[in-house]
Amino acid sequence: MRPIMTAFEKSPDGGQGLARDMRVRWAFEEVGQPYEVRLVSFKGLKAEAHRERNPFGQIPTLEEDGLVLFETGAIVLRIAEQHPGLLPADPAARARAIMWMFAAVSTMEPPIIEREQAGYSDRGKSWYSTERFAFLEERIGVRLGELSARLGENDWLDGDFSAGDLMMVMVLRRADARLLEEFPNLHAYVERGKARPAYQRAFAAQWRVNGEGPVPV
Amino acid sequence: MRPIMTAFEKSPDGGQGLARDMRVRWAFEEVGQPYEVRLVSFKGLKAEAHRERNPFGQIPTLEEDGLVLFETGAIVLRIAEQHPGLLPADPAARARAIMWMFAAVSTMEPPIIEREQAGYSDRGKSWYSTERFAFLEERIGVRLGELSARLGENDWLDGDFSAGDLMMVMVLRRADARLLEEFPNLHAYVERGKARPAYQRAFAAQWRVNGEGPVPV
Structure with missing residues (x-):
């Protein structure tokens, strides 16, 4: 089955x-x-x-x-x-790959989804404003900057491609392309993920x- | 060490x-x-x-x-x-306990933290309003209602206490007590967690x- x-x-x-x-x-x-x-x-x-x-x-x-x-x-x-x-055999590397999975959904994704939701579920609300979008995007930018600094010139977040990269690439895809393009290494990272067969x-x-x-x- | x-x-x-x-x-x-x-x-x-x-x-x-x-x-x-x-030995039950860990940080926590942040980082912003707080709390209420329905009369989310309950109890503690008290079984669930030695x-x-x-x- x-x-x-x-x-x-x-x-x-x-x-x-x-x-x-x-x-x-x-x-x-x-x-x-x-x-x-x-x-x-x-x-x-x-x-x-x-x-x-x-x-x-x-x-x-x-x-x-x-x-x-x-x-x-x-x-x-x-x-x-x-x-x-999708997970390294070495126990420490395996734990770090799982760490990146949690980082994707728990640290990177919430501000990205908050911005996304503000674009539709807040429409018509008194607080819907470009000023608020800028505030939310600044918050996403901080996280992207931190991730960019950690990734550096590496292909993947920790050694070979793992389930952590899979989750992170997909979360980054939810961010506005405009925001991602400010960090060329993150943009290239997402493209590397998308290029996998x-x-x-x-x-x-x-x-x-x-x-x-x-x-x- | x-x-x-x-x-x-x-x-x-x-x-x-x-x-x-x-x-x-x-x-x-x-x-x-x-x-x-x-x-x-x-x-x-x-x-x-x-x-x-x-x-x-x-x-x-x-x-x-x-x-x-x-x-x-x-x-x-x-x-x-x-x-x-903190994890059951049975592989299926173990997978479900890990599922509840992800549900805690990825589904329940983001709206709770969004409401919390709105109380301080939005202070002084043009969109800071009780109307917005009500909107955010309604969103949390939906998730609490869904969790409450799944928990029902059980002590823990899936069989014995697990790492999934540990994470969920701690996430629920971050929600305003007022919101939690609308769901007596969730309130009792958190109290059960807090009563553990x-x-x-x-x-x-x-x-x-x-x-x-x-x-x-």
């Missing part, structure tokens, strides 16, 4: 590969594990059948041999623990669900 | 145990691992010596046999993997650094 992942029936990004199922698809592709996809409508996300999988009504989830998981970080870690290719297979797979026409190069 | 953790020289919460070192202290206490603490001043957080430990200039960090880790989730997971007591030892240890007078009961 192949593992089953849930994804948006139609991603709001129209196939840009920014939805979180892309992270799980990429992980499966890196380790060569075939998987099935169960598409869920927006209405279905909040229905009881999906809440059973994820009480917060979000995608992606993973079902495998009776195990049901949600949280992208936990799913990617599970895949990385079951198959070689496994990324491209995953991107094409989500494009077939969400996009229109041929897969953009 | 005992592992060395960093913590605030003086926590801004004056000993309420809301700073993230409390999560690591609690994990060490649950598994019975003695540890050393290196206190860091606010200035020291942004100094090069600490940036070496954590590029984002935050506490806590862990140093152990040459391994240096940051990110509370990664540190607690490392402790849980090295010692029995390991929690109380950890709390007393951080109080000796940050508080004044006898440890509050």
Whole structure:
């Protein structure tokens, strides 16, 4: 039995590969594990059948041999623990790769998502303002600067490509390209991630669900 | 050599145990691992010596046999993997406990921290308003309601107490007590966590650094 992942029936990004199922698809592709996809409508996300999988009504989830998981970080870690290719064998290097996974979702992602949400859920609110966007982007810029300084001239965050890089590249993709371009090494880091054959297979797979026409190069 | 953790020289919460070192202290206490603490001043957080430990200039960090880790989730997971007591032996249950760790920092915590930050870093800004606070608290309320529904009448999120509960209890402590009290089972869940002897030892240890007078009961 192949593992089953849930994804948006139609991603709001129209196939840009920014939805979180892309992270799980990429992980499966890196380790060569075939998987099935169960598409869920927006209405279905909040229905009881999906809440059973994820009480917060979000995608992606993973079902495998009776195990049901949600949280992208936990799913990617599970895949990385079951198959070689996403975590180093050395215990200290392995712990650092997991550290970067947490850093991606817990330190880098929240200000990026806050800025993203301010663009739509705050629309029409009294506090919706370009001044506030600038404030939020400055906060993202601080984190990007810190990450840029740590990455330096390295290809990946700690030795070879790992699940930590996979998560970080995907989180950085959610930041406005304008912000990322101020840090050429981070921009190049994201491009390196996107150039991986496994990324491209995953991107094409989500494009077939969400996009229109041929897969953009 | 005992592992060395960093913590605030003086926590801004004056000993309420809301700073993230409390999560690591609690994990060490649950598994019975003695540890050393290196206190860091606010200035020291942004100094090069600490940036070496954590590029984002935050506490806590862990140093152990040459391994240096940051990110509370990664540190607690490392402790849980090295010692029995915080992760179930069954592989599926273990994966679910790790899932709850990610859910704590990636799904529950961001809106809670956003509300917290809005109370101080937004002060004096044009968008600082009670209307915005209500909006942010409604968002937290949605997540609390979803978590409450999943927890139901259970003592812990999935079977016995795990590192997932440890992280979730600490994240819920950061939410305004007013919001939590709308969900009696979540309130009781947090109180159950706080009643654990390991929690109380950890709390007393951080109080000796940050508080004044006898440890509050």
